[in-house]
Amino acid sequence: MATPWATPEELRVHLKLAVIDEEQAAEKIAAAEETIRGAIWQRVDAVAADELFLVGNGRTVVNLPEMPVTAVTTVHQDGTLLVEGTDYRYNRYGILTRLGACWPLDADVAVVYDHGYADADRPDVFKTVCLQVAGRAWVRASAGVAAESLGDRSVTYDKDRTGENLSSFEERLLERYARGPESR
Structure with a gap:
């Protein structure tokens, strides 16, 4: 805590x-x-390995709700594990960008990430x-x-x-x- x-x-x-x-x-x-x-x-406070479930929006970016994002451990799209740098990238402002594609409309996007300030x-x-x-x-x-x-x-x-x-x-x-x- x-x-x-x-x-x-x-x-x-x-x-x-x-x-x-x-x-x-x-x-x-x-x-x-x-x-x-x-x-x-x-x-605000640091949280490690926070699990989040989003829904694809048909665009190249989705927003993670907490900032700053300090790490993204895993991203799954409809159960398929995506690879950082190849399939997605993220920034500290909570923007998760799908590379070379869009987040399919209504796709299940599961993210495990660290966020907040130590x-x-x-x-x-x-x-x-x-x-x-x-x-x-x-x-x-x-x-x-x-x-x-x-x-x-x-x-x-x-x-x-x-x-x-x-x-x-x-x-x-x-x-x-x-x-x-x-x-x-």
């Missing part, structure tokens, strides 16, 4: 607090990571945005109640007011790392 993108101590320093509840801070950081992953449609290689922008989102959630946690019920106790939080949504500036910072729904 990958290490958290930021530590409770880094969140404490970011917020300029004398002390911080480390357990709550770790929860805010984990929630911020999930918010970022959801916004850019990426896992902890040491993860761009600093992820930590920066994570600390910003976690910091807003920390500061505004009690101000974000949008609705509250009494019977069987129910509380609904407004994520805009708790700071758990990404700002437009943060979205622009992360935009280059996003793949989007077209690859799903």
Whole structure:
């Protein structure tokens, strides 16, 4: 499992607090990571030997959903093993190109590949945005109640007011790392 993108101590320093509840801070950081992953449609952390099933689209390229692609171990088209460099090539941006042909329409394409960033290689922008989102959630946690019920106790939080949504500036910072729904 990958290490958290930021530590409770880094969140404490970011917020300029004398002390911080480390357990709550770790929860805010984990929630911020999930918010970022959801916004850019990426896992971000390194994953080895991820198995993926795609459908041929009648074009020469298909998009692998996760970036960066660090290795493609195998590609099968309708059960036939393809050879890298002869039958296909890939790049770090998740573009799987069929060489000398197209991916047949509705063909089953099975791919085993590695993707994401190792902890040491993860761009600093992820930590920066994570600390910003976690910091807003920390500061505004009690101000974000949008609705509250009494019977069987129910509380609904407004994520805009708790700071758990990404700002437009943060979205622009992360935009280059996003793949989007077209690859799903």
